[in-house]
Amino acid sequence: MRWDYTQPVEIRFGEGRVDELPALASERGWKRGLLVAAPHVVKSGLAAKLEASGCVAGTYANISPNPDVSEVDACANQLAQGDFNFVVAIGGGSAIDLAKAASATCGVEGSVRDYLGTGRPLPDTRLSLVAVPTTAGTGSEVTSVAVISDRERGTKAPIVADSLFPEVAVVDPQLTWSVPPQVTASTGIDVLCHAIEGYWSLGHQPICDALAVHAARIVFTYLPRAVRDGTDHEARERLCEASVIAGLAFALPKTTSSHACSFPLTRRYGIPHGEACGLTLDYFCRLNASADDGRVKDLAHALGFTSPKVLADGIAWLRTAVGLRGDLTSLNLTSEDIDWLVQESHHPNLLNNPVPVTDEALYRLYRGLASGSTCSDL
Numbered sequence: 001m002r003w004d005y006t007q008p009v010e011i012r013f014g015e016g017r018v019d020e021l022p023a024l025a026s027e028r029g030w031k032r033g034l035l036v037a038a039p040h041v042v043k044s045g046l047a048a049k050l051e052a053s054g055c056v057a058g059t060y061a062n063i064s065p066n067p068d069v070s071e072v073d074a075c076a077n078q079l080a081q082g083d084f085n086f087v088v089a090i091g092g093g094s095a096i097d098l099a100k101a102a103s104a105t106c107g108v109e110g111s112v113r114d115y116l117g118t119g120r121p122l123p124d125t126r127l128s129l130v131a132v133p134t135t136a137g138t139g140s141e142v143t144s145v146a147v148i149s150d151r152e153r154g155t156k157a158p159i160v161a162d163s164l165f166p167e168v169a170v171v172d173p174q175l176t177w178s179v180p181p182q183v184t185a186s187t188g189i190d191v192l193c194h195a196i197e198g199y200w201s202l203g204h205q206p207i208c209d210a211l212a213v214h215a216a217r218i219v220f221t222y223l224p225r226a227v228r229d230g231t232d233h234e235a236r237e238r239l240c241e242a243s244v245i246a247g248l249a250f251a252l253p254k255t256t257s258s259h260a261c262s263f264p265l266t267r268r269y270g271i272p273h274g275e276a277c278g279l280t281l282d283y284f285c286r287l288n289a290s291a292d293d294g295r296v297k298d299l300a301h302a303l304g305f306t307s308p309k310v311l312a313d314g315i316a317w318l319r320t321a322v323g324l325r326g327d328l329t330s331l332n333l334t335s336e337d338i339d340w341l342v343q344e345s346h347h348p349n350l351l352n353n354p355v356p357v358t359d360e361a362l363y364r365l366y367r368g369l370a371s372g373s374t375c376s377d378l
């Protein structure tokens with residue numbers, strides 16, 4: 001087996017470390033920063049505090065969940081016109097992805113649309129970027145991915161480029177204390193999907209395997225605690241650890257089938273990213289158990305389950321325990337909707353799944369979710 005491992009992001013982890021941002025900027029000689037802040041960062045007063053400290057000279061805060069090309073372009077314009085030379089992104093994956101894409105495109109004419117699903121390479125250089133996650137979820141602070149939506153065209157897709165790796169990730173668990181239970185649950189399941197999909201992906205490699213197992217174990221133990229009691233600081237801290245480590249676990253191998261299926265589910269039905277990914281993870285766990293390499297069995301054992309089937313049951317149990325939906329019965333899907341979902345799930349991530357995912361398998365999945373029948377016979 002041949003593999004490479006590289007990880008270019010400096011990680012600073014621990015409670016209160018967001019206070020290091022002004023010193024970090026001056027250590028690096030960064031002069032004029034724009035803060036890209038999720039709405040709650042403005043509401044909490046953190047944005048004003050950072051501006052008052054002189055760490056940043058302005059704030060961009062018009063960010064919706066699953067950020068749109070128009071928001072990326074607006075942020076890129078502010079960066080270009082305000083002569084900013086570094087970016088601090090504080091928020092969930094939406095704010096961080098928006099900041100990544102804007103900092104990579106602010107130096108060139110045109111729109112981020114030119115790079116979304118077009119195969120056109122991003123410019124090699126971008127403004128320096130510090131990513132500060134406020135959800136324990138996407139791991140975007142350590143990946144080379146920015147997921148951007150184009151609502152006008154009805155698409156949502158990742159842009160992947162080495163120039164999208166942030167320089168520094170500051171992971172401060174205190175910033176996640178305010179995450180509401182439903183968002184805690186959805187983002188926490190996203191962490192599990194990153195770990196498990198990274199592990200079973202065709203792009204797997206041993207360092208990322210070890211990271212994936214570490215992260216997945218933490219989610220099974222601590223996610224129900226954090227959802228039940230958001231003031232459980234130990235659970236919050238462990239989930240932040242799992243989130244950044246799962247980010248490293250999939251950054252190189254990339255995600256697979258559950259992420260491929262999540263994109264149309266989020267785009268058309270507004271299902272939050274993590275919840276959309278988690279909805280299909282147990283189905284693909286059963287399906288991928290048939291992979292020749294036997295890796296899903298190894299993963300199940302490493303996580304303390306006796307078989308892939310028991311791991312799939314464990315995933316379904318966790319999803320229910322944290323209050324996430326396990327089917328799509330409430331959407332009253334028509335057969336046309338199911339045709340559309342099957343077609344739109346053919347995202348490149350699907351090709352990174354260890355077992356080829358046929359249309360037949362996708363129909364079985366979506367019909368099962370639509371009717372609420374479980375697929376435990378797989």
Ligand SMILES: NC(=O)c1ccc[n+]([C@@H]2O[C@H](COP(=O)([O-])OP(=O)(O)OC[C@H]3O[C@@H](n4cnc5c(N)ncnc54)[C@H](O)[C@@H]3O)[C@@H](O)[C@H]2O)c1
Nearest residue numbers: 040065066092093094134135138140143145147178179273
């Ligand atoms: N770049 C990557 O590697 C990667 C990986 C997976 C997913 N994603 C993308 O990231 C996005 C999802 O990010 P997310 O799951 O972190 O959610 P999010 O950033 O969309 O945040 C969800 C909601 O929670 C709020 N919120 C965030 N932190 C909070 C806090 N501390 N207190 C109170 N409210 C808070 C946000 O303002 C928002 O309303 C999707 O677009 C997804 O496709 C990116």
Ligand SMILES: [Zn+2]
Nearest residue numbers: 138190273277
């Ligand atoms: Zn994800």
